[in-house]
Amino acid sequence: MKPVLEVANLRVSFASGTRAVRGISLAVQRGETHCLVGESGCGKSVSSLAIMNLLARGATRSADILRFHDTDLLKLTERQMAQLRGDKLAMIFQEPMTSLNPAYTIGSQMAEALTRHRRISRAKALDRAAELLERVGITAPGMRLAQYPHQLSGGLRQRVMIAMALMCDPELLIADEPTTALDVTVQAQILRLLQTLQRELGLALLLITHDLGIVARMAQRVSVMYAGEVVESASAEALFARPTHPYTRGLLECIPIPGASRRDAPLGSIPGVVPRIGPDFKGCGFRDRCAHAAPICAEMAPLQHAAPNHDYLCRLPPDWPEAAAA
Amino acid sequence: MLQFLLRRALLAVLVCLTVLVVAFVLTRLSGDLAISIAGPQATAEDIATIRQNYGLDRPLVVQFFDWAAHAAQGDLGRSYLYHAPVAGLIADRLPITLTLGLSGLAIALLVAIPLGILAAMYEATFVDRAIGIVALIGQAMPSFWIGLVLIIVLGLKLQWLPISGVDTWEGYIMPAVVLAFSAIPALMRLTRAGMIDALASDYIRTARAKGLRPGRIVLKHALRNAAMPVVSVAAVQLGFMLGGSIVIEAVFALHGVGYLAWESISKNDFPVVQAVVLFLAVVYIGLTLLADMMNAVLDPRLRTA
DSSP, rough: OOEEEEEEEEEEEEEEEEEEEEEEEEETTOOOOOEEEEOTTTSSHHHHHHHTTOOOOOEEEOEEEETTTTGGGGOOOOHHHHHHHHTTEEOOOSOTTTTTTSSOOOOHHHHHHHHHHSOOOHHHHHHHHHHHHHTTTSSSHHHHHSGGGGGGHHHHHHHHHHHTTTOOOOOOEESSTTTTTSSSHHHHHHHHHHHHHHHHOOOOEEESSOOOOHHHHHHHEEEETTTTTTEEEEEEHHHHHOSSHHHHHHHTTOOTTTTTSSSTTTOOOSSSSSOOTTTTSSSSSTTTTTTTGGGGTTOOOEEEEEEETEEOOSSTTTHHHHHOOO | HHHHHHHHHHHHHHHHHHHHHHHHHHHHHHHHHHHHHHHOOOOOHHHHHHHHHHHTSSSSHHHHHHHHHHHHHTOOOOOOOSSBBHHHHHHHHHHHHHHHHHHHHHHHHHHHHOOOOOHHTTTTTHHHHHHHHHHHHHHHHHHHHHHHHHIIIIIIIOOOOOOSSOEEEEEEOOOOHHHHHHHHHHHHHHHHHHHHHHHSSSHHHHHTTHHHHHIIIIIIIHHHHHHHHHHHHHHHHHHHHHHHHHHHHTTTTTTTTHHHHHHHHHHOHHHEEEEEHHHHHOOOHHHHHHHHHHHHOOOHHHHHO
């Protein structure tokens, strides 16, 4: 089956020389949730903005393939891209406090997403907005439509953002940490909603998160990002069953599991921070924080297969965890 | 909102009182009215008579409260030189000043806002720099000088426009353009700065993610958020144009309020000076209040706060 979104060798660099994204590849199928995981500053958000062609000025992108269905996004003019954005291709941002325009009502901002792309009256668009607000769990949607962003809490604003992204029934939704600002019950409700929409509409979801609990719950496929690269990519089951890249293993060790973790044993952590990657950077981006680093890691990090459809970017052989344990 | 308005009104009254006192004291410090009315040939006796007739022999405090009490009832006194009620003198000259100020502001906004938007959209490019240099040159040229250059080129050499008076509407063009010139650089820079902030904000990214057209993003989503400081400063600029156009009115021989102020100051016509200063204070207060109210319309956060 042809994927809804196909990305190969996507690169983004900033005017400062920083290489924020260094050749990532991924694909999202219809009805599938693909999670992009990694810590702050690893290039998750920049990658998603690059796909949408929403990068800030001074950032440039390039790719071998950037395709939405059969449309080559690299060849579209900004005008043609704008026709896709908000319609078939929608995005939710992680900053709910600042992502809505303070000068306009919720209703006005939601309605224009629909009237931009469809021949529909404003009144009908507002009906649709009210319906979606109700679906994301907002009570009294009619009242909310007439309110301004500053009258809403962060959680409500994020739900408005989610509802707004759904106005045109998108085929691909890129959600950048959509539930980070929400409390746990609302978070569960939003995730359930996204799953329902996937079932009903065949929505393809590229979900960016640092929360492995959400990955376990939502993802069919996972790409783990580190320092601008996808360091491991696998199905969700394979990734949790056999994490192969040292960084992925480190991430999983950071999660406390009730009952399984011993109270007196320290919880895992990965020392250090994501390095800044300049134009001349060579080798593995994780080597300074990796317990298994060797001299060769300063030169290269080869792409290896742990299993079919399970790739990782490291010098270590696929069976190294077993060998280390033995 | 009501509390906000009440507080503003109270503040306005206090400002008016302060201006009254300052205007009154300053005019008394600047010379003896009786001497200038009496003329150079007058005897000391004539001057004493005039002083008594005009009530200038009373203590200053009494004079002030007498004048303030009348002003509060709308009676601004009579001009010593024109022998006519001051209110009438101002009212006669107001249409010229108002037309001049409003058309000057309109021209300034029509030029400054589009230029500011363009400069912000093409920030740090050739367009931005070119607009910045034009604004700098505009700011560096004194308005009386621009006025004279325009008179020489457009009025005398090319004879396109009348060089003085406002017998036809064309007489307003040059003075209004000169007034606008002095307001454009500040308004342009404010628009540019506000638009740069707005265009870099998260809600503009959201608007782009919705696929909105660039025109709508810039004019609807960004401009409204960038407009507030522009509105505030435009109100002050208009106040300046209504009261501070003395030089322009002199250069173009327009008999507006500014000209009246200049004339009365140079001839020690206290009641007129005091009235014009009071009038301008009221205009400034009114305009700032108007600007605050317009900003409350622009930004809903100000309405509920």
